[in-house]
């Protein structure tokens with residue numbers, strides 16, 4: 351559904367070209383191509399703005415268990431303050447939130 | 461803090477303290493940095509250690525001994541008990557420490573030997589030149605220091621990041637990190653002379669529940685479960701709360717302790733140019749018991765000695781430091797780690813029916829000593845079906 355909406359959206363943007371074009375199909379093809387191109391670029395974006403690791407500070411017992419299993423080295427325990435590096439965290443991997451003995455790590459949509 | 465030392469130790473746990481003390485005793489200039497404001501707190505440990513093991517490093521002192529333990533009791537899923545008494549262990553068995561005081565004592569000894577200590581001082585990155593470690597960036601009280609050293613000893617524990625920053629992958633696989641919660645529970649009826657281990661795949665999947673006495677009516681009661689068994693609604697804390705509600709409904713919880721214990725294989729290589737990795741950072745805790753205090757002290761001391769010899773010879777390259785890696789692997793510690801890893805792999809996934817059968821057969825056993833090898837062989841004798849299931853284990857013994 352989202353895909354179709356996207357295509358018709360591009361179609362609308364390119365609508366003018368289509369009207370003026372002798373071959374009306376060209377506009378449709380161009381809009382489909384553009385749609386997929388943008389979809390690919392969109393997939394390559396850093397995912398940091400969508401899902402974030404939320405640290406429930408009132409729950410965390412600052413034990414470092416999550417730090418030791420994070421495959422990307424994104425977590426660091428600064429004394430009793432856990433930090434997450436949104437640049438390197440591959441988010442949805444969830445390993446940290448699985449391991450936490452207290453349940454202090456949540457994945458939230460931003 | 462100076463700009464240059466012979467040895468820089470990162471982390472003030474038992475591994476770092478022994479490394480700093482040993483290196484300082486040889487006359488080297490040593491700096492130990494600990495990121496926490498106080499040594500040893502918050503505690504992340506059940507505090508059990510063998511008397512013999514402790515005696516290798518320090519004379520027992522009532523200041524930091526909470527309880528002297530005479531027997532170990534293994535309880536199977538259906539409640540069958542197997543007791544190993546101190547006669548069987550040569551009249552020794554172990555202590556339950558007070559690690560808040562113990563860890564501090566070890567660091568004080570390093571200071572007395574001449575090491576400099578900086579607390580609330582965190583290593584945030586290595587100083588790297590040509591791919592090899594030359595020191596570390598240290599943050600303390602809002603200031604940033606560049607500290608160079610001939611040898612850096614990473615003793616940064618389970619949450620170790622320093623070797624990672626220097627290019628050594630220390631990540632523990634999820635299923636090989638035991639996720640743990642422990643309470644100090646007061647005002648309960650316990651056997652104050654026994655360390656109790658309860659195994660059950662239902663009550664503590666791929667791990668165990670422990671009761672280590674801290675006094676006549678108080679104990680460290682904790683649980684470790686495999687990382688892959690943890691999740692929303694069935695975390696280590698959920699399991700422990702269920703167990704306490706059932707077994708000690710009137711116990712008063714006076715402390716919460718959380719932590720992770722690596723039960724994976726040790727790092728493939730525990731040295732690099734100018735860098736030695738010790739204790740939990742090198743993933744050296746015992747895969748069966750999770751015990752790592754002794755292993756941290758052993759490798760810390762060894763690292764201090766190897767660093768001193770290498771500095772004296774003017775060669776601190778990986779090649780020169782390899783003697784550290786080789787020595788602990790060839791020692792009783794290294795061999796025990798290999799064997800206990802094989803034992804853990806074999807038993808961890810067993811269902812409660814099989815565990816019951818094993819503990820049941822053990823309950824009638826006459827064991828002359830505590831060695832895992834003898835114990836496992838005796839279990840095999842009583843449970844011949846095991847030989848079919850775990851042929852590789854017999855080879856590993």
Ligand SMILES: Cc1cc2nc3c(=O)[nH]c(=O)nc-3n(C[C@H](O)[C@H](O)[C@H](O)COP(=O)(O)OP(=O)(O)OC[C@H]3O[C@@H](n4cnc5c(N)ncnc54)[C@H](O)[C@@H]3O)c2cc1C
Pocket residue numbers: 470471472473474475476493494495496500504505506507508509581582583584615616617618619620621622640641642682717718719720721738739740741745750751752753754756
């Ligand atoms: C619940 C639980 C129960 C346990 N029970 C037992 C038991 O009964 N018996 C036993 O023998 N073992 C037990 N262990 C294991 C034992 O606690 C560890 O193996 C032991 O503490 C390892 O010592 P270490 O010196 O290597 O690391 P640690 O004691 O973890 O010390 C590492 C230190 O380094 C510091 N640090 C980390 N990063 C930095 C940095 N960047 N800069 C400066 N400082 C840093 C940390 O703050 C910490 O103080 C248990 C562990 C847990 C979690």
Ligand code: SF4
Pocket residue numbers: 409410411412413414415416417427432449450451452453454455718
């Ligand atoms: S594992 Fe949980 S309790 Fe431990 S430091 Fe991470 S978030 Fe905090």
Ligand code: SF4
Pocket residue numbers: 403419420421422423424425434438439440441442443444445446447
């Ligand atoms: S989600 Fe994965 S990558 Fe991100 S911090 Fe947690 S363990 Fe690390």
